[in-house]
Amino acid sequence: MVSLTKATGSFLANQHRESAVLNLDLRLYLINTFMCEIGSLVRDAVDGGLLKDFEPAVLDKTDPRDCSDENMLQRAKEMDGFFSAYPSVPHCLTWLSLQNVNFGNLDMHHVLFECCKELKHLSLYQCDTGFWSLFKIDAPSSKLCVLELIKCRFGRLEVVCLPKLEKLSWDVWVSEGVPLAFGSVPSLEELELSCGAICDQNAFKLSELLHGTTSIHTLTLDFQGEKIWVLPEMKQLCTAFNKLRELRVRGIFVEFDISWTSAFLVAAPSLEVLQIEVWEHPCDADDDREGSFSERRSPHWEMDFQGSKNLLLNELEFVGFKSLEEQFTFIRSILQRSPNLEKIVLKREEQCDYCDAFDVPSKFPKKEEQDMVAGRIRDGIFSPQIIFDD
Secondary structure (H helix, E strand, C coil): CHHHHHHHHHHHCCCCCCCCEEEEEEEEECCHHHHHHHHHHHHHHHHCCCEEEEEEEEECCCCHHHCCHHHHHHHHHHHHHHHHHCCCCHHHECEEEEEEEECCCCCHHHHHHHCCCCCCEEEEEEEECCCCEEEEEECCCCCCCEEEEECCCEEEEEEEECCCCCEEEEECCCCCCCCEEEEECCCCCEEEEECCCECCCCCECHHHHHCCCCCCCEEEEECCCCCCCECCCCHHHCCCCCCCCEEEEEEEECCCCCHHHHHHHHCCCCCCEEEEEEECCCCCCHHHHCCCECCCCCCCCCCCCCCCCCCCCCEEEEECCCCCHHHHHHHHHHHHHCCCCCEEEEECCCCCHHHHCCCCCCCCCCHHHHHHHHHHHHCCCCCCEEEEEC
8 A cells, every 4th residue: 555655646746847747546544544545646736727627436345245235334434534624625526436325314415516626427336325216316417428337235315417428327226116217318329227127116107217318328227136116118118218219127037028029119210220139047046036126027018009000110129039939930020020130230148257167068050050040030021131149
């Protein structure tokens, strides 16, 4: 730590420096003495006009499962103390990443959105105000463009006003109902929602979550191999999907029907790229799921397409392709409703490090089988380019 502090001090020293440091990216651990030493160095550099943008990641080596609320509350206190001791530092923050911080005893909104007025990118890993808490972001003067949430335990997040927000991603939530609500987010173009639903989480209407959005062009829904946590909808999504150009529906359990995803196409007339990912992990044993996750039930949606077409859809990507009859039927149905579909990309299943230990052979078509697979997809009628990406 001492050597790093000296190196940082030498780098920020103003002697013989003819230009300012436009950007400083630091990875910091919450150690009181070290934070104070770094804080004074950064403060002096900011006050002296040598540092313009500060991008710290406040890290924590503790496994989230081993991190108690008491420890997380203490980290929030230390961070707030750091900001209070060096008030010029948060004013130049443009990128901030935090891990394992519980703001339950502090004003999280004040710390992140009032103190950090220049913040453009905020990443929170298991950071919140406590289990099932309501958190509202109302920051009309904020410059925040990207908000990333991972395992944050809010019961509900309400983005009342973030006028510059362009991308929001949330990986794993604990909400029993709709986890997210939007107010004024006129710049929001990309939304990523990823969660393996646990037992006490109920399905919700996606149209309710998307209410208030007007400009989303890229949407990712990842179910992580668990139950489908959105309720059947079609025309109710038309307003939110009006400008949608890219849709990714990921983590669909391999034994589930996939035809229900076609309902999204009716509501998305401007869609250009569709990605479907089927989830099959050899490491995914039912014994490990019991007591935590809901029963897996294949979704059954009643759909009436009424002859609708997706004239702009030009690319379909299918991840986890296995030459199953259901998959051929689904792809041909997309071709029928998308006369301008030019390219189909077939990819093998995505596996994790745990899956690699099982050494299960891939079911992706072998080289000698690919012409036959392409012929079955084209069915003598269609003529898209078919790419096998293994």
